[in-house]
Amino acid sequence: xxxxxxxxxxxxxxxxxxxxxxxxxxxxxxxxxxxxxxxxxxxxxxxxxxxxxxxxxxxxxxxxxxxxxxxxxxxxxxxxxxxxxxxxxxxxxxxxxxxxxxxxxxxxxxxxxxxxxxxxxxxxxxxxxxxxxxxxxxxxxxxxxxxxxxxxxxxxxxxxxxxxxxxxxxxxxxxxxxxxxxxxxxxxxxxxxxxxxxxxxxxxxxxxxxxxxxxxxxxxxxxxxxxxxxxxxxxxxxxxxxxxxxxxxxxxxxxxxxxxxxxxxxxxxxxxxxxxxxxxxxxxxxxxxxxxxxxxxxxxxxxxxxxxxxxxxxxxxxxxxxxxxxxxxxxxxxxxxxxxxxxxxxxxxxxxxxxxxxxxxxxxxxxxxxxxxxxxxxxxxxxxxxxxxxxxxxxxxxx
Numbered sequence: 001x002x003x004x005x006x007x008x009x010x011x012x013x014x015x016x017x018x019x020x021x022x023x024x025x026x027x028x029x030x031x032x033x034x035x036x037x038x039x040x041x042x043x044x045x046x047x048x049x050x051x052x053x054x055x056x057x058x059x060x061x062x063x064x065x066x067x068x069x070x071x072x073x074x075x076x077x078x079x080x081x082x083x084x085x086x087x088x089x090x091x092x093x094x095x096x097x098x099x100x101x102x103x104x105x106x107x108x109x110x111x112x113x114x115x116x117x118x119x120x121x122x123x124x125x126x127x128x129x130x131x132x133x134x135x136x137x138x139x140x141x142x143x144x145x146x147x148x149x150x151x152x153x154x155x156x157x158x159x160x161x162x163x164x165x166x167x168x169x170x171x172x173x174x175x176x177x178x179x180x181x182x183x184x185x186x187x188x189x190x191x192x193x194x195x196x197x198x199x200x201x202x203x204x205x206x207x208x209x210x211x212x213x214x215x216x217x218x219x220x221x222x223x224x225x226x227x228x229x230x231x232x233x234x235x236x237x238x239x240x241x242x243x244x245x246x247x248x249x250x251x252x253x254x255x256x257x258x259x260x261x262x263x264x265x266x267x268x269x270x271x272x273x274x275x276x277x278x279x280x281x282x283x284x285x286x287x288x289x290x291x292x293x294x295x296x297x298x299x300x301x302x303x304x305x306x307x308x309x310x311x312x313x314x315x316x317x318x319x320x321x322x323x324x325x326x327x328x329x330x331x332x333x334x335x336x337x338x339x340x341x342x343x344x345x346x347x348x349x350x351x352x353x354x355x356x357x358x359x360x361x362x363x364x365x366x367x368x369x370x371x372x373x374x375x376x377x378x379x380x381x382x383x384x385x386x387x388x389x390x391x392x393x394x395x396x397x398x399x
Contacts, residue, residue, distance in 0.1 A: 003073070005042075008063050011073065012044055012080070019081040024048055034058070035120055036151075037112040037135065037262070038294045046084055055084045096138060097150075100160040106139040107152070107171040108178050111236035112262065113298045124153050125164045130313050131298055132259075134239060136171045139178060147232075172241060179228035181237045183250065186223040186266065224250060227264035235297055238265045248306040256314060257302035258283055261295040270303065276315035 009031050026049040034043035034056050047054035057080050065071050095102045114133040127134040136152040198208040227234030251269045258266040279301035287296050303317035
C-alpha cells in the first residue's frame, strides 16, 4: 500500500534534519499552508536556529512525483535538502515587520486576478480594478539570486498603524523606483529571436536584417509590451501614475489591453473594429496554450479611453458605445424624416466599408496572436535557461 499524503508530510518532517548539514540540526521544522497569489499549497517550513527567515518547500509538488513513482522517498528528501541549501538567505531585519518608518520605502504593488484569489483577498488590503486586484508587498531583500518579499496582510497593515490609503500611496511611489517600468515593442523581441534562428540556419546577417525590416514595414497593428526591468510580476506597472496616458501617446490612440500574464501587459491601438468576444477568445487561447496557472491573470481584455481617462473591460466599453449610438439614433429619429434619410446612406456606406475591411483585420489579429505565442514561447524557453543559473524566481521563502 502506498504512502498517503498525510504520512508523506509527517515522514518528511521527521527526516529532513538528518539530510541537512549540522548547522540545521536545531532548525524549527513545521508543516503549514503557504498562500501566494494564484497558489495555495501544503508547505514544509524550515527555520534555521537564530535566523529570522524560513524556507518553504512545496510538499504538494514533491508528493506528486513520489506518488507517481518518479522518485523514491530518499531521493525526495535529498532533493529537498539540496533546495534548502541552494536557497540560503541573509538574515532578515525583523523591524521591517513592526516599524512603519523602517518598512515604508520597501512597499510595492502587484496585480492578480480577483476571482481566482477571492479567499486570499479577504485577508489582505487590496484595490479592485475591474476583475483584477492591486495587492501590496514588502521587499525583504534583493541580491544576485533574486528577491524575497512578503505580502502585506490586514494584520500587518494594522501593526504598522496606517490606513490602506497611506499604504497605497507609499506603494505606488516606491514601485516606480524599486521596479522601474519597461515599455517595449513585441515585434522587436520576436524579431531578435527570429533573426538569431535565421543566422543559425545559415542566412547571412545582411539578408536576415533585410527580411525583418521588410516585415516591419508591412506591420499594420503595432503591439507594445509593458513590464518592469526585472521582467518579474510586472503586470501591475500599468497602474503606475500616468502610465496609461504614456501608452496612449506612444500608440497615438485609445488602446486595447491584453493581459499576457502576471508578469506583463500587452497593448494595441483600437482601430474601432475589435469585438469583446473575439478578444476574449484570443486571451483565453493564449492563457490555455502558453501561460501557466500560477502566472495567469484573467481571460478578459480591456480598453482605455484617452480623452475621458476611462479604463474598463472591453465588453463594458463595447456596451457603452452601443448605448451611446442607440441614444444618438433615437435623437435622429425624432428629427424630420428628410434628416433621417440624409443620414441613412452614410450609415449604410460605413457598414459596407466595415464589411470590406473585416477579413483583413481578422487576418491581422491572427498574426498578432501568432506573434504573442511566439513571444511567450521564446520567453519561457529563455527563462527556463536562466532559472537554474540565476535563481530568478527564488521568492518562496518568505512569500
